[in-house]
Amino acid sequence: MxxxxxxxxxxxxxxxxxxxxxxxxxxxxxxxxxxxxxxxxxxxxxxxxxxxxxxxxxxxxxxxxxxxxxxxxxxxxxxxxxxxxxxxxINGGLMIGNPNEDFVGNILTAINEFQLDHKIFEGESAKRRFPQHRLLDGEVMVLDKLAGYxxxxxxxxxxxxxxxxxxxxxxxxxxxxxxxxxxxxxxxxxxxxxxxxxxxxxxxxxxxxxxxxxxxxxVITPKKIGMTWYPSKNISLFKPDRFPGFMRISNGINFFGVPTLEGSMVKVALNTLYGDIEDPDHVDKNIRMDELETINSAVKSFLPDLIPEPIRVSVHMDGYTxxxxxxxxxxxxxxxxxxxxxxxxxxxxxxxxxxxxxxxxxxxxxxxxxxxxxxxxxx
Ligand SMILES: Cc1cc2nc3c(=O)[nH]c(=O)nc-3n(C[C@H](O)[C@H](O)[C@H](O)COP(=O)(O)OP(=O)(O)OC[C@H]3O[C@@H](n4cnc5c(N)ncnc54)[C@H](O)[C@@H]3O)c2cc1C
CATH class of the missing domain: 3.50.50.60 (FAD/NAD(P)-binding domain)
Incomplete structure (x- = not known):
């Protein structure tokens, strides 16, 4: 042996x-x-x-x-x-969306069931505490305190x-x-x-x-996941002490972001996929410009202090059941x-x-x- x-x-x-x-x-x-x-x-x-x-x-x-x-x-x-x-x-994690929809609703259920340390922000309090995000009417931010990157x-x-x-x-x-x-x-x-x-x-x-x-x-299909990083007009707003990672579903767009780690750009990317991969040994590492439109428009609408043109794009994959x-x-x-x-x-x-x-x-x-x-x- x-x-x-x-x-x-x-x-x-x-x-x-x-x-x-x-x-x-x-x-x-x-x-x-x-x-x-x-x-x-x-x-x-x-x-x-x-x-x-x-x-x-x-x-x-x-x-x-x-x-x-x-x-x-x-x-x-x-x-x-x-x-x-x-x-x-651990610098917290924000889940953003409408509390009457499944995404935030399910998170609140988990929080209540396990008594997880959290805080809910809405309206003016959300604007004051996390001015980087623009909320839609009725949306809230749930801060999971035992979260980070x-x-x-x-x-x-x-x-x-x-x-x-x-x-x-x-x-x-x-x-x-x-x-x-x-x-x-x-x-x-x-x-x-x-x-x-x-x-x-x-x-x-x-x-x-x-x-x-x-x-x-x-049963396990390799799928393509694209990451995008954006520059900011004010990068200090996106440092880990001011900007926790977030997950958000707004207007049907499912996306997430991570604070700037190297100090010049912020990762904001789609949670949705860029397609199935036929053979994981041969992955197309490109993302077409038109495939970036959804995430660019989400950045433009919801994170106004970022410049909505990515300066770094990378392609990875995961096995999906x-x-x-x-x-x-x-x-x-x-x-x-x-x-x-x-x-x-x-x-x-x-x-x-x-x-x-x-x-x-x-x-x-x-x-x-x-x-x-x-x-x-x-x-
Ligand atoms: C871009 C991206 C962002 C993500 N964001 C998050 C996130 O924010 N939070 C989160 O929790 N999860 C996230 N995920 C998901 C998470 O990263 C994956 O679910 C996890 O990494 C999968 O781990 P794995 O061990 O199954 O695969 P891998 O980490 O890919 O490990 C498989 C390994 O097997 C090796 N291998 C395969 N075949 C062979 C062989 N025949 N012989 C020898 N070696 C072999 C491969 O080379 C590889 O190193 C993200 C995934 C991606 C791609």
Whole structure:
């Protein structure tokens, strides 16, 4: 045997599973087709929003989602403590929209159910406290106080390095070509060489579909996500101490923003997608000018201190499931093969908790979190 566990894909989830497994004494090897912390998949683009007042993608599962986010918060802090790195900044998070519509309504339900620390701003108080945003009639801002932003590339690098310090081995620039069960062990072929382990975690993000012959092809579809950054007439208004990250649905436009991190531009981007990707090995990294019209017009209407012409655009992707919730658990028909993938545009904030859940499943065969609704068997 080469190790107890192999992790296929050392990106967002893979790096966290490796950290958690190594911390609990498992011998673990990871395979990453590119370098660690690369930006060619789901973890690039400088920042990710973190929040605890989340609404779950699947209906009626908020009560299962918030505990995962709260556990993640503690684990982000634990990883920072173990490594001395600064990964998650808590400066609040604004959810903006009409409280009678699902988006803000569901967040208020989660806040009330879990008694989450928050404040609601509307009318003049909203204008005074967050003058960067222009509200429509009837809209409110809900400030989630345990929210902020994460540095994604550094997080993947940090969790991976910590796993290595604890004894894990990572094969970089090594592409896994196939996985095959052989009685009680699993054979992995990577860059032409065979490795043998007892258990496998597939955390290959948008590439996961290729390792799941027993589930429908459409079950994890790679989709294109575009990020856009805008300059400002007054950049000091958009620094983290004055401008929390936000999510907003107004006039049917679903978009979000993050404070300026490097001091010259502000990321404001659409939450909607730029289309399906046929083959994640060949992604069109361009966004057409006409595809930018929606986000440019949202910036113009709702953030008047930004100049509505992006000065930086980048393209990334994520694996989306049919119901937009993740796939976490043993793969049907593949004993000892687990999948943690399909985070459908929203997984970064919960990555450390998913790493812990993965380690629970591998080492204990169960987890305290209720994740039945995330079972791959639902497909
Ligand atoms: C632009 C953008 C903005 C986002 N914003 C937010 C946000 O604000 N908040 C939030 O919570 N979430 C956000 N998300 C979602 C979140 O980033 C993703 O859900 C999460 O990163 C997915 O992690 P993953 O491990 O599934 O995929 P990845 O991080 O892509 O990891 C998969 C890894 O597997 C590797 N791999 C694949 N196939 C193989 C193979 N055969 N052999 C070896 N290695 C392989 C890949 O190279 C990659 O490194 C955003 C996503 C994007 C793209």
């Amino acid at each position: 080469d190790a107890d566990v192999a992790v296929i894909g050392v990106g967002t989830m893979g790096s966290m599973v490796m950290w958690q497994l190594a911390k609990r004494g498992a011998s673990v090897i990871g395979f990453e087709q590119f370098g660690i912390g690369h930006d060619r998949s789901a973890a690039g683009g400088e920042s990710r929003l973190f929040r605890t007042a989340g609404y779950a993608p699947l209906k009626n599962t908020n009560s299962l989602f918030v505990p995962i986010l709260l556990e993640s918060y503690n684990l982000w802090r634990e990883l920072e403590k173990e490594t001395g790195e600064d990964l998650l900044t 994460i540095r994604p590339e550094l997080s993947v690098v940090t969790a991976s390095r910590r796993a290595e310090e604890l004894g894990a081995v990572i094969h970089r620039n090594t592409c896994v070509e196939e996985i095959e069960q052989e009685n009680e062990r699993v054979r992995i072929k990577a860059n032409g060489k065979n490795y043998y382990v007892s258990k496998v975690v597939i955390s290959a993000g948008p590439w996961t579909g290729k390792f799941l012959p027993n589930v429908k092809k459409s 049919d119901d937009n919730d993740s796939m976490v658990g043993e793969v049907p028909g593949m004993k000892n093969v687990f999948v943690i993938s399909g985070f459908s545009g929203g997984g970064f904030k919960m990555a450390p908790a998913m790493g812990k859940i993965g380690a629970d499943l591998i080492i204990d065969g169960k987890t305290n979190h209720n994740i039945e609704h995330l079972s791959p068997a639902r497909f």
